[in-house]
Amino acid sequence: MHLETLAPLTWLIPLPPLLAFFLIVLFTNRNKALSHTVALVCMLTSWALSWYLFFQVVRVEHFGHEVIESAVNWLPFGSEEVGTEALKMGVLVDPLTAIMLFFVPLCCVLIFVYSIGYHNFGKPRDAHDMPGNPPHGGIEPMYSRFFAFLSLFACGMLTLVVADNLLLMFVGWEIMGLCSYLLIGFWYAREYPDQYQITPRQASVKAFLTTRVGDVFMMLGIVYLYTITDTLSFREILYNEEVLHHLAEMPSVIVGLPAAGLIGLLLFTGTVGKSAQFPLHFWLPDAMEGPTPVSAMIHAATMVSAGVYAMIRMYPLMSAGWHHGSPLTAPMAAMAFIGAFTALFAATIAVAQNDVKKVLAYSTISQLGYMIAALGIGAYVAAVFHLMTHAFFKALLFLGSGSVIHGVEHGVHHTHDHIDPQDMRNMGGLKDRMPWTFWTFLIGGFALSGFPFITAGFWSKDAILGGAFEAGQWVVFGTLALSALLTAFYTMRQISLTFLGQPRTKAAAHATEDDPIFYPIILALVPLAFFAIAAGWVGIPNDFLGLQLGEINWIHEFVGGTLLEHPPAEVFNIIPLLTSILVAGGGLLIGWWLYKDIKANQADPLEAPLGPVYTLLKNKYYFDTGKYKTAAGEYGDNLIQALFVRPTVWLSEVFVSIWVDKNTIDSVLHGVSLFALNLGTAFRTYFEKPVINDSPDHLANGVQRFGRSIRVIQTGRIQQYLVVIMVIVIAIGATLFAVGR
Amino acid sequence: MIPLHWYLLLAAALFCIGLYGVLARKNAVAILMSIELMLNAVIINLVAFWHYLTPLVASGQMFAIIVYVVAACEAAVGLALVISIYRQRNTVVAEEIDLMKW
Numbered sequence: 148m149h150l151e152t153l154a155p156l157t158w159l160i161p162l163p164p165l166l167a168f169f170l171i172v173l174f175t176n177r178n179k180a181l182s183h184t185v186a187l188v189c190m191l192t193s194w195a196l197s198w199y200l201f202f203q204v205v206r207v208e209h210f211g212h213e214v215i216e217s218a219v220n221w222l223p224f225g226s227e228e229v230g231t232e233a234l235k236m237g238v239l240v241d242p243l244t245a246i247m248l249f250f251v252p253l254c255c256v257l258i259f260v261y262s263i264g265y266h267n268f269g270k271p272r273d274a275h276d277m278p279g280n281p282p283h284g285g286i287e288p289m290y291s292r293f294f295a296f297l298s299l300f301a302c303g304m305l306t307l308v309v310a311d312n313l314l315l316m317f318v319g320w321e322i323m324g325l326c327s328y329l330l331i332g333f334w335y336a337r338e339y340p341d342q343y344q345i346t347p348r349q350a351s352v353k354a355f356l357t358t359r360v361g362d363v364f365m366m367l368g369i370v371y372l373y374t375i376t377d378t379l380s381f382r383e384i385l386y387n388e389e390v391l392h393h394l395a396e397m398p399s400v401i402v403g404l405p406a407a408g409l410i411g412l413l414l415f416t417g418t419v420g421k422s423a424q425f426p427l428h429f430w431l432p433d434a435m436e437g438p439t440p441v442s443a444m445i446h447a448a449t450m451v452s453a454g455v456y457a458m459i460r461m462y463p464l465m466s467a468g469w470h471h472g473s474p475l476t477a478p479m480a481a482m483a484f485i486g487a488f489t490a491l492f493a494a495t496i497a498v499a500q501n502d503v504k505k506v507l508a509y510s511t512i513s514q515l516g517y518m519i520a521a522l523g524i525g526a527y528v529a530a531v532f533h534l535m536t537h538a539f540f541k542a543l544l545f546l547g548s549g550s551v552i553h554g555v556e557h558g559v560h561h562t563h564d565h566i567d568p569q570d571m572r573n574m575g576g577l578k579d580r581m582p583w584t585f586w587t588f589l590i591g592g593f594a595l596s597g598f599p600f601i602t603a604g605f606w607s608k609d610a611i612l613g614g615a616f617e618a619g620q621w622v623v624f625g626t627l628a629l630s631a632l633l634t635a636f637y638t639m640r641q642i643s644l645t646f647l648g649q650p651r652t653k654a655a656a657h658a659t660e661d662d663p664i665f666y667p668i669i670l671a672l673v674p675l676a677f678f679a680i681a682a683g684w685v686g687i688p689n690d691f692l693g694l695q696l697g698e699i700n701w702i703h704e705f706v707g708g709t710l711l712e713h714p715p716a717e718v719f720n721i722i723p724l725l726t727s728i729l730v731a732g733g734g735l736l737i738g739w740w741l742y743k744d745i746k747a748n749q750a751d752p753l754e755a756p757l758g759p760v761y762t763l764l765k766n767k768y769y770f771d772t773g774k775y776k777t778a779a780g781e782y783g784d785n786l787i788q789a790l791f792v793r794p795t796v797w798l799s800e801v802f803v804s805i806w807v808d809k810n811t812i813d814s815v816l817h818g819v820s821l822f823a824l825n826l827g828t829a830f831r832t833y834f835e836k837p838v839i840n841d842s843p844d845h846l847a848n849g850v851q852r853f854g855r856s857i858r859v860i861q862t863g864r865i866q867q868y869l870v871v872i873m874v875i876v877i878a879i880g881a882t883l884f885a886v887g888r
Numbered sequence: 889m890i891p892l893h894w895y896l897l898l899a900a901a902l903f904c905i906g907l908y909g910v911l912a913r914k915n916a917v918a919i920l921m922s923i924e925l926m927l928n929a930v931i932i933n934l935v936a937f938w939h940y941l942t943p944l945v946a947s948g949q950m951f952a953i954i955v956y957v958v959a960a961c962e963a964a965v966g967l968a969l970v971i972s973i974y975r976q977r978n979t980v981v982a983e984e985i986d987l988m989k990w
Contacts, residue, residue, distance in 0.1 A: 863989030866911050866919075866982055873907070 154217035157238040160196050161305035163189035167298040171291050182291035183263050186298045190259050194252035204245045211708025215240035239311030243709045247308045250535050254448040254542050255301045257671040261546050262440040264667030266290050279336030284560050300326035304449045313369050313379040323450045328355040331437040347436040354430040361420015368413025385463040395468035407467040411478030422454030422515045425489045429771040435504040439549030447511050447541035452534050455518045483523025487626040490516030494633035499764035502569050503548045506641050526614025527714050528703045532686045533607035539682055540594035543675035547588035550668050554581050558654035566652050576650035581660040585646050587672040592642050594679040596635035597731040603683030612723040628726050635734025643742035651747035690719040895936035902929035916970045916980045927959040
């Protein structure tokens, strides 16, 4: 069968970037051009294989019923007698995987190309640049290392995408966690004068540990699932009606929650960590300390969407026992709540941020919340659709912001006006100075806001809002609509502050796109801009505006085949459409109007009306702000500090160190040792010394004294000796005489 | 003839006198003289027994002469010792020669 021949190709997809990683690390490290060539060629190979597979697979009828799958026995402990099967590892390509294989390698390739320009390839190395710190206009000293890490990351992501079981997916998940840590902390030696500003090294540890918390729960979920079903293969669990039914009926250790619910909640916790949902969201804004290609790839297009992918993949499990119209299962309810809440929460924070990358980071958190909320209310295809379009326009926005930062840095170096090149308040007027960046960023920003009809974001967001409306989830609908309004607002705010108006600093006035390093940058931005527009057209509803447009909703048809039952097509309703257009248009308009002409050193127009709310938003609700200065000028604690750091420090410094260790354990030890000491001393004093030690002395003394007292008979006078002899002789003689008689 | 035991008694008496002299005299030369007296008493004893029990065998007389020879040597040696002690300690009083005490 045609599909079987494609299985070996699937195995090959994650391998070229892994090969690139080893080649760069072991051999080509010193040669920068060779390193990026190796990385790019390997990534292009993976991309070519993925797209070949994709275009073969979209032509198959009922793909999803038939899939590409291939597995090998990995753990051999299955046996015929016991009845367990060996644990298998393998690859699976079903419609969901195919969609992932479409956009993930493409984004990766474009980001690789972008990185060549971003890291100033072609410029000579500046003598002042040391490895571990960002370069000042010269080529990045750790250039090859960057491409090695990026390749390893791509390998991890592709492994996750083509995996056919939870464990292999988790392996890819963890590889990406490692690469995220390595890449956020890429400029490991960077320090800031403000001691409370987070450094890249601290940010990388923060990211790793926070996602770790989620990963632990995810692992618990995987193990629990394995103990019940004895397999981790997606096809065997999720495409199997009996297994899903069994899991939905079986009670778990928590009363009232079926096993499927508990597993779903545990797996969802992994996504909460990895995809930066509330309450584990706070690592993502600080992850912006990494270079911008890293932010684009890992924290916008791929790694954080891996969390959402995991949820999409496990959707049959999460929704086991649910059908349209019945109350949501526990995992779905959790997803809907946390997703919608995060969407709104992050959007409010983004409104008050001044760093161009931080706005995008909170925007990512918010959009991921959208996708999770969509899954939570049952809009499966909408979630996948938004995942794909989001990857394109978010990567575009991040790459654009990197280009802006590079342009302003150019201006900084030329004018020696040392301002923070990432702060939007120092920009302005870049529309004319950096046209390519402006137009692509504008397209990306409109896609994010959901500009009607022509951008991809509009179609996917409309699908989500439509799904929420149709499911009758008014709270979710309202929250998501409000977040969409805020999204459009802060996006337009960002675009206006950065590109419109007049330059607010000398550096911005000298920003430029003319340098050769911008060629790869622009080369990456343009295709993304194309997809940010065009990717939406595959999801236009069949009955849009009441017109019978035929079978044009390709994505619904294709992705819907992943599930056992094809999800029903949405019935078109005018209200969500109007809501979308209203909030998008309204938000864009208000944002543009407020921020179109901000002057240098002018306060943010929101600061005055919002007052203390603005400060709250700017400090991210004091959740994890480094430390903030109160009105009195002192440093207060943030929530994470108060909830986790201080208690842990107290636990270790006071409770364990003093109360337990010094007072309790040491007391016991000292007591034991005192007892032993006293026992030993008593033994010594009362037994050993007098009896064993001293008695020989006494014996000797006695003998000596006796001798001294006796020896006086030895007078040295011979006549006395002779008298004694005579007496004894007479005595002996008398005795013998008497005895002899 | 006079009975044997009269000679024996004489010898015993002389022996006791000599013994008393050895034990009670102060002068070392006098002690030596007393020793000679004891030896002579022993010889009288010897000769008496010879004469009364085996008068025909000459060995009794021989024995007595040997004892005299030995006595004479021993007296010579003793006197040499006394002279040597006198040269060291400037005294011949036996009580004062008491270095070999404790």
